[in-house]
Every structure is written in C-alpha cells, then in structure tokens.
Amino acid sequence: METQRHRRRTHLDNSEAPRNRRGRTSVYDIRQMEQAAFNYDSTIDYSIYAYIGQMNIECIHCKAFKFKNETPGMCCAGGKVKLPVLELPPEPLHSLVFGNSPTSKHFLLNIQKYNSCFQMTSFGATNIIKDGFMPTFKIQGQIYHRAGSLLPFPDGDHKFLQIYFIDGENRELNKRYAISTNTRRSIVNELQTFFHQHNELVKLFKVALERMPSDGHKIIIKADKTPIGKHTRRFNAPTIDEVAIVVVGEQF
Template sequence: MARLRASQSREQREAACETTRLAMQNRRANNRGQQIDNLQRRTRYLSSADLNRAAFQYDCSNDYSLHPSVCIGQMDVVCEYCGALQFSGETPGLCCLNGKVKLPLLTPPPEPLYSLLCGETQESRHFVANTQKYNGCFQMTSFGADIIEERGFNPTFKIQGQIHHRIGSLLPFEDTQNNFLQIYFMGNMEEQLDRRLEINAGMKQAILQDLECLLHEHHALVRLFKIALERMPSDAKTISI
C-alpha cells in the first residue's frame, strides 16, 4: 500500500480519499437507517403489545416507556370546576364530580412553617428539599423495625408480623439515650435541639430551633406532654402511655 500510494499522483490520492469518505458516509447512513427502522418496528410492536406478565419475558432492547399504557404524558389538564391538575387520560370531572364536591380552602400554616414552605429563600429551598428528614426529626413513635439492611442508597426494612408504631416509655431507661417521644421530655429546649441534631445529621440548627418553638406553641400533644411531665413523680422511670 505504501508503494502504491508513492506511485500515485496527488490527484489520484485525493480521489481515492474522497471515494473512501463517501463509502464510509453511505455505510453510516445505512446503519442509521437500519437503527431507525428497528426502533420504528419496536415502537409499533410496543404500541399494541399486551403487557400482562411481560416482566417474565422482559426484553432489554424494547423501550417499554413508549407503550400507551405506560406513557401517560404530563399532568397539564386543568379541571374547569376546581382547578385541579389531571392527566389527559383521566375522566373529566373525576376530581370533584364536575363541581359537586367543594372542599374548604386549607388554612395557611403558622409562621415560620409558612415561609419555609412557600418562600423563595435558600433556607426555604433547603427545607422543601428535605421535608421528610425534618419531619423525622420530630417523630414521636418508632416504626418497630430492628433490622435494617443497607443496599446501595436504599435502606431495606425487614418486619415480621403486623406493622405498628411504638410510643414506649416517656423517659429513657438506664444507660440509654432519649429517642422519639422521649426527646420532648428532656430538661429544656436547648437539650432537645442538641439531641435532634445528634440523631439527624445534615439538618440546619436554625430551622430545627424554629420548628421546635412552633410545636411547643401550637401542637396540642406537645403541650399535653409538658403538663404530664410536670405532674410526673421524679423517680418514675417506666411510665408508659
């Protein structure tokens, strides 16, 4: 090949390169056309395929998201009666029975919760992105699960029997830390805040402190717990509710 190229003139070499380039371009175009044709065939198949028990015959080359039973579009249809957002395939008026069901407007939550939920500040955006974690900081009961398996990013709970929530004793037992409802019975709000931050890493202290004050001011159960603590004998360690 080297001797052949050396014997060719400049025009011959350029013509040979152009021929090779056109051949590669045609080959790529044919491959692209075949890929598009295969995709169209798979799309036509999926649009009419029966997905019943399809998981037992799963084909990774098929894009199941193209099936009309799976691709339901965006929730961008607005109900003319109540303003609820619906998918295009939903029955019109299903949300409010064509205006027959009228729900009262929700009462805005007290501050600072309202600003955290509806504000545009950095604190608000952080809170909205972590509402589940902040909710867990103030949970009063245990889920009753003792075995947790870490598999990647998703912890797995193994629970036997009926699911229930345990309240437990109002005060911790000897050589144990305050958890769940017991945190509400600690000496002062500063100790409660420190304990919540110790259990829940990554939460912002200022937000936790504001939510803690909110619960102590507006939550009926928290106020009831404070009354129970004042009436509790100092040597009672196993009182349960």
C-alpha cells in the same frame, strides 16, 4: 400508581396506537406494546405506542387537571366531593418550605434529616424480615408506632417523644442537633420553639406528664359519695387498705 394507570388506559383505549386497515388496534399491536413495556430500548420512540397527551383538561367543578380520556367525575365525583382550602403554614415553616433563600433551599434539601430531629415515635411491626444487605425489608403482620414512656428509665437516654420533656431548652436543643448531621442549629431551634407552642400532641403529652402521680400521690375513697345515675355497687368501699391498678405496657 400514575404509571400503572397510564399503562392500563393505554391497553384499554389505545387511541394513539397504530391501527390496521379497519382503523382498529390489532391484538398483535397490543402484544407488541406489552412486550415493549418489559423490554425497554432507549433507541425506540415509545410515544407512538403509548402517548396519552398532556394533563391540561381542567375539571369544571374542582379545577383539577386531568388527561383527555379521564372520566369527568373521576377527581371529585362530579362536584360532590369538596375539600377545604389548604391554609398556609405559619412561620417559620412558611419561609422554610416556600421561600427562595439559601436557608430555605438547605432546609428542603435536608428536610428528612430535620424530620428525624422531631419524630415522636419509632417504627415497629409484628415481624420485620431483612434479606442480607438489601436496603428494603419485608413486613408481616401489623404496622405500628412505638410511643414508649414519657420519661426514660433511670439508666436510659432520652429518645423520640422523651426529648420533648428534657429539662432546659438548650439541653433539648443539643440533643436534637446531635441526631442528624448536616443540620443547622438555628433552624432546629426555630422548629423546636414552634412545636412546643403549636403542636397539639406535644401540649397533650405535657399535660399528661404534669398529671402523673408522684411518690406521695394519694387516692381517697368516699363510700358515701356515689355519682348520680350510677350503680351503687360499682362504688362499694373496699374491705382492705390496698388498691391494685393494672397498667398494660412494656416495663411501665
């Protein structure tokens, strides 16, 4: 996005581009710059065609740095948009992300692998198109995340969110540590403890798991207990001794 924005500004402004005798950039010069953008040559000094200066202009409102010809209200709408100050992450994230130790350097170099150890959902789409051996793929339709059930099926293995509910911290740690190579068990253990204590989604799912009905779960209907302000027919007592519940999902 940054490159496209720089290129678009160069085409429209051209403040540093070669000019004709009247001091204006000719159509021929603009066409030359456009062609040069699609035919890169390492022997050409492109700074004489598309130099936009340094990002050293500070906004008087939000203190953001911008280029010389960017509009004053582009970053924060002239001070109308005010973002809250980002708080420093708690430990151990702060030391891992902002530290200078060998452990921190290792974590930042392999941060994607550590992220894979703790992902809760799998990627999904309406239609995923793969062309041969290309490393990229195309998506048609809607993008979504598969959360799945909180517990695996009897013959299944724990995956994604289900790993958070493995009985025993060591068993959970062993499962996470085996997901990605070149990770350190000590770091995975620290992050696992951190997520269990501070991640609000993990807390929410744990409460939902504890409230899941067991095989001995009972539903008691009291026909004479109608909530105040509600329509009485919504709470009519059933005429048969069965209760039907519809659950929408995949096999659960």
